[in-house]
Amino acid sequence: MKKRIPESELIINPDGSIYHLNLKPEHLASTVIAVGDPERVQKVSQYFDSIEFKISKREFVTHTGYYKGKRITAISTGMGTDNIEIFMTELDALVNVDFKTRLPKDEHTCLDIIRIGTSGSMRREIPAGSLLASAYGIGLDTLMAFYKTEYSSLEERVSKAIQKELDLSFRPYCIQGSQKLLEQVGKGLIIGNTVTCPGFFGPQGREVRVKPAIPDIIEKLGTIEVEGFQLTNFEMETAGYYAMGRLLGHEVMSLNAIIANRITHEFSNDAYGIVDRLIQQTLENIVGT
Numbered sequence: 174m175k176k177r178i179p180e181s182e183l184i185i186n187p188d189g190s191i192y193h194l195n196l197k198p199e200h201l202a203s204t205v206i207a208v209g210d211p212e213r214v215q216k217v218s219q220y221f222d223s224i225e226f227k228i229s230k231r232e233f234v235t236h237t238g239y240y241k242g243k244r245i246t247a248i249s250t251g252m253g254t255d256n257i258e259i260f261m262t263e264l265d266a267l268v269n270v271d272f273k274t275r276l277p278k279d280e281h282t283c284l285d286i287i288r289i290g291t292s293g294s295m296r297r298e299i300p301a302g303s304l305l306a307s308a309y310g311i312g313l314d315t316l317m318a319f320y321k322t323e324y325s326s327l328e329e330r331v332s333k334a335i336q337k338e339l340d341l342s343f344r345p346y347c348i349q350g351s352q353k354l355l356e357q358v359g360k361g362l363i364i365g366n367t368v369t370c371p372g373f374f375g376p377q378g379r380e381v382r383v384k385p386a387i388p389d390i391i392e393k394l395g396t397i398e399v400e401g402f403q404l405t406n407f408e409m410e411t412a413g414y415y416a417m418g419r420l421l422g423h424e425v426m427s428l429n430a431i432i433a434n435r436i437t438h439e440f441s442n443d444a445y446g447i448v449d450r451l452i453q454q455t456l457e458n459i460v461g462t
């Protein structure tokens with residue numbers, strides 16, 4: 174027997190839209206481009222041939238439209254995996270829950286969700302200006318202490334190796350992204366393994382006025398190798414996307430515009446240009462030209 178989801182658990186606004194994203198099921202395309210920065214949504218939708226719908230609430234700005242005949246929704250999420258947990262759960266509810274009966278639908282709809290975000294490289298050979306697709310995401314946050322999922326043997330071994338190397342009191346999580354989308358939208362990009370951090374400064378080894386607890390985190394993560402598996406870059410959402418994608422049954426791929434190199438201490442003076450290149454390349458790869 175399917176369980177009705179109570180009003181306090183799945184919150185639907187009086188106009189029939191979902192609580193945080195402010196979207197109704199008909200507003201969402203089955204291909205979603207997710208970006209961190211609300212201003213980046215327009216940077217994606219400027220290339221659409223037409224825009225049928227726009228809305229915003231909090232950090233969630235949505236534009237749905239058509240690119241070369243393909244219906245695409247571009248949405249911003251803000252920063253961090255806590256936002257991604259909300260984003261993915263509500264996105265999934267829009268397609269997999271009947272809002273009238275509050276029951277999960279009999280037939281599961283799988284979304285293609287592609288993150289276009291910025292990131293810092295932890296490898297000398299991946300300079301600012303590179304475009305990188307994340308084969309795996311490694312979460313240094315604790316989101317997955319609150320959900321249960323299956324991990325592959327490689328994912329378990331990577332998590333254990335990182336916990337040991339950083340001497341963490343909790344187990345990080347390692348999750349593979351969509352292999353289907355890696356082939357489609359990762360075409361021509363560097364393939365890497367992305368470390369998702371619960372912060373931009375201390376958790377990524379940056380020191381402004383406060384010394385991080387693991388000041389040599391970049392060097393430590395750089396030495397980790399599990400059967401050829403190495404870590405390549407830092408950001409703040411990828412592992413959360415991959416974990417929620419696995420739990421909810423969606424294809425998810427994180428694409429990274431590398432704007433900084435943490436080894437050479439370079440920060441690109443053309444971050445917007447790098448992101449724009451990634452946006453245009455991704456749109457073309459989505460429509461398969």
Ligand SMILES: O=P(O)(O)O[C@H]1O[C@H](CO)[C@@H](O)[C@H]1O
Nearest residue numbers: 209210252290291408409410
């Ligand atoms: O450019 P976005 O997509 O926000 O991604 C990266 O940039 C933010 C930090 O500056 C974090 O969200 C990180 O993941």
Ligand SMILES: O=c1cc[nH]c(=O)[nH]1
Nearest residue numbers: 291292293408409433
């Ligand atoms: O170094 C970086 C650059 C972008 N985003 C991050 O989280 N880290």
